[in-house]
Amino acid sequence: xxxxxxxxxxxxxxxxxxxxxxxxxxxxxxxxxxxxxxxxxxxxxxxxxxxxxxxxxxxxxxxxxxxxxxxxxxxxxxxxxxxxxxxxxxxxxxxxxxxxxxxxxxxxxxxxxxxxxxxxxxxxxxxxxxxxxxxxxxxxxxxxxxxxxxxxxxxxxxxxxxxxxxxxxxxxxxxxxxxxxxxxxxxxxxxxxxxxxxxxxxxxxxxxxxxxxxxxxxxxxxxxxxxxxxxxxxxxxxxxxxxxxxxxxxxxxxxxxxxxxxxxxxxxxxxxxxxxxxxxxxxxxxxxxxxxxxxxxxxxxxxxxxxxxxxxxxxxxxxxxxxxxxxxxxxxxxxxxxxxxxxxxxxxxxxxxxxxxxxxxxxxxxxxxxxxxxxxxxxxxxxxxxxxxxxxxxxxxxxxxxxxxxxxxxxxxxxxxxxxxxxxxxxxxxxxxxxxxxxxxxxxxxxxx
Amino acid sequence: xxxxxxxxxxxxxxxxxxxxxxxxxxxxxxxxxxxxxxxxxxxxxxxxxxxxxxxxxxxxxxxxxxxxxxxxxxxxxxxxxxxxxxxxxxxxxxxxxxxxxxxxxxxxxxxxxxxxxxxxxxxxxxxxxxxxxxxxxxxxxxxxxxxxxxxxxxxxxxxxxxxxxxxxxxxxxxxxxxxxxxx
Numbered sequence: 217x218x219x220x221x222x223x224x225x226x227x228x229x230x231x232x233x234x235x236x237x238x239x240x241x242x243x244x245x246x247x248x249x250x251x252x253x254x255x256x257x258x259x260x261x262x263x264x265x266x267x268x269x270x271x272x273x274x275x276x277x278x279x280x281x282x283x284x285x286x287x288x289x290x291x292x293x294x295x296x297x298x299x300x301x302x303x304x305x306x307x308x309x310x311x312x313x314x315x316x317x318x319x320x321x322x323x324x325x326x327x328x329x330x331x332x333x334x335x336x337x338x339x340x341x342x343x344x345x346x347x348x349x350x351x352x353x354x355x356x357x358x359x360x361x362x363x364x365x366x367x368x369x370x371x372x373x374x375x376x377x378x379x380x381x382x383x384x385x386x387x388x389x390x391x392x393x394x395x396x397x398x399x400x401x402x403x404x405x406x407x408x409x410x411x412x413x414x415x416x417x418x419x420x421x422x423x424x425x426x427x428x429x430x431x432x433x434x435x436x437x438x439x440x441x442x443x444x445x446x447x448x449x450x451x452x453x454x455x456x457x458x459x460x461x462x463x464x465x466x467x468x469x470x471x472x473x474x475x476x477x478x479x480x481x482x483x484x485x486x487x488x489x490x491x492x493x494x495x496x497x498x499x500x501x502x503x504x505x506x507x508x509x510x511x512x513x514x515x516x517x518x519x520x521x522x523x524x525x526x527x528x529x530x531x532x533x534x535x536x537x538x539x540x541x542x543x544x545x546x547x548x549x550x551x552x553x554x555x556x557x558x559x560x561x562x563x564x565x566x567x568x569x570x571x572x573x574x575x576x577x578x579x580x581x582x583x584x585x586x587x588x589x590x591x592x593x594x595x596x597x598x599x600x601x602x603x604x605x606x607x608x609x610x611x612x613x614x615x616x617x618x619x620x621x622x623x624x625x626x627x628x629x630x631x632x633x634x635x636x637x638x639x640x641x642x643x644x645x646x647x648x649x650x651x652x653x654x655x656x657x658x659x660x661x662x663x664x665x
Numbered sequence: 666x667x668x669x670x671x672x673x674x675x676x677x678x679x680x681x682x683x684x685x686x687x688x689x690x691x692x693x694x695x696x697x698x699x700x701x702x703x704x705x706x707x708x709x710x711x712x713x714x715x716x717x718x719x720x721x722x723x724x725x726x727x728x729x730x731x732x733x734x735x736x737x738x739x740x741x742x743x744x745x746x747x748x749x750x751x752x753x754x755x756x757x758x759x760x761x762x763x764x765x766x767x768x769x770x771x772x773x774x775x776x777x778x779x780x781x782x783x784x785x786x787x788x789x790x791x792x793x794x795x796x797x798x799x800x801x802x803x804x805x806x807x808x809x810x811x812x813x814x815x816x817x818x819x820x821x822x823x824x825x826x827x828x829x830x831x832x833x834x835x836x837x838x839x840x841x842x843x844x845x846x847x848x
Contacts, residue, residue, distance in 0.1 A: 253683065261688040270687065274680045315672040322676070334767070349825070350796055409795040 222594060225567045229540045231656060233299030241285055248281040249274055251407040251414040268330030272323050273406055279319035280401055284425045286313045287394060291432035301536025303661060317367035324360050352399030359396035362389050437531050446528040449504060454583040459520055463505040463528055472533025474499035474561035481529040487518050497557035499564035508557040537661035539565040542631040544657060546570060548624045550644055552636020559635050560584055563591055571624050572599040579603055615643045617650035628652035634660040758786060761840030764832035768797035771832035775840045782816055785809045791829055800826050808833045
């Protein structure tokens with residue numbers, strides 16, 4: 217028998233890494249609040265002012281900690297990307313970011329009202345006292361303003377009307393918040409202004425987060441790209457509006473797991489200013505890397521015209537949409553449209569005997585069909601092509617519990633990997649949940665194509 | 666969305682719980698009323714709670730020079746006197762009693778020569794909070810200058826540091842009394 221040897225799947229890790237990181241975040245929060253707890257004698261809060269100030273200190277410590285965590289979650293450190301995954305990191309970042317805005321507002325309000333009660337001053341006079349008699353308070357108040365602004369912009373309805381680049385640019389202001397807020401924490405923080413274990417712990421948090429940022433954003437990518445030296449090797453038309461970009465480079469086996477993605481920046485005129493996330497559409501094979509891209513926007517349209525030899529800067533690999541995440545022996549892979557790229561790659565690394573569902577609008581939109589069929593034979597997998605408009609009977613039947621059970625009667629005891637347009641993934645998830653698939657066996661990657 | 670509410674609820678409930686675990690019984694009284702109620706070792710009848718606030722540096726104790734500052738702004742005042750300070754080195758420093766403020770104790774020492782105050786030593790100033798540290802740093806030297814110039818406690822308080830100034834005078838007065846000066 218000729219052909220490539222059958223790959224052994226990587227060891228299954230399930231959600232252990234993610235749960236560990238999640239638990240660490242909670243423990244860190246407890247430690248941060250414990251700074252207040254250990255520093256405050258029992259029954260020492262004697263009046264309204266002191267109670268409010270104590271609550272202000274707790275929310276302040278929580279907010280200071282959450283600020284660091286939200287930044288760290290976005291540091292793109294490989295370990296976090298692999299353990300938690302970009303999708304969950306994004307979700308945690310959003311949720312903790314929301315809590316952060318609330319905690320900051322609570323902290324500022326409680327401290328202000330508390331000290332006003334203690335000093336027996338009107339609120340505005342107390343605000344003046346806080347700003348003039350405490351160090352770094354003006355910048356701290358500016359930081360609150362910026363943070364609340366970012367929080368408002370992050371509301372989905374507001375964010376979606378902004379161009380993505382503008383949103384990203386405005387979000388960079390979070391680093392300014394980090395800079396403006398830290399001064400008042402160390403100068404005025406009741407638990408932090410004196411040297412001691414609490415202050416050391418807090419400095420340690422800052423150092424750890426800065427190290428994550430430096431590694432994830434600067435040093436790691438530099439080493440990765442200088443080591444691999446990616447260049448465009450070929451651009452192949454796959455379908456009416458789909459192209460595959462082949463990349464050459466060094467040590468191509470060490471480029472992450474099948475199903476992961478990179479942010480790609482092609483260093484050619486007209487496209488170098490933007491980096492876009494694309495998955496690899498084949499597992500690492502040592503000869504080339506391939507991204508399969510739908511050319512819909514102005515940027516992706518320009519990618520058709522890439523010349524051979526153009527240098528490529530990649531940030532990654534990112535995401536936990538990999539065979540490591542599996543919790544069961546068999547898998548069902550569901551691709552919607554261009555989502556076939558990472559699904560095709562995953563098929564190479566998942567255990568034998570998987571099933572693949574490939575949903576496309578027309579027969580012309582089906583790409584990589586030959587190699588998919590060849591790979592399915594090699595991996596003892598069955599491939600189901602579901603073609604037609606979303607209103608046709610077959611595609612509609614697919615997105616129901618009975619449709620899923622018809623294709624894979626044992627679906628409830630399989631891992632299901634989903635990749636495709638947002639609406640499709642959402643509908644498929646709902647159908648699979650009704651078919652009895654536990655949440656932790658559903659793996660999806662939500663980046664937009 | 667549901668998670669957002671859980672997080673928010675956790676924040677509110679957690680903070681409230683923590684604060685209430687550390688609070689003294691009946692702690693929601695306004696601060697002024699509490700100040701009136703605390704100095705007495707026995708509980709006052711409830712109607713005296715409506716009295717105006719007693720000036721804060723109303724309590725004094727003997728100071729131990731190297732005592733670490735109290736952390737809680739208004740721990741119930743200590744009524745037992747710690748051992749007196751060890752005999753001062755020459756020129757004889759006479760240490761006054763410590764006077765309490767909301768944010769820590771003030772302990773002032775003086776050196777005396779020829780019936781005059783020759784130096785004022787800032788042994789201890791309020792330092793419980795970052796703000797009191799910075800207030801003390803600004804007001805301390807000014808108070809020292811004014812006390813030396815006035816040769817007593819008859820000088821203006823430093824604005825923005827009224828409590829510290831009052832406590833300064835209480836401690837200074839006791840030091841002068843111990844040294845046999847009147848001023």
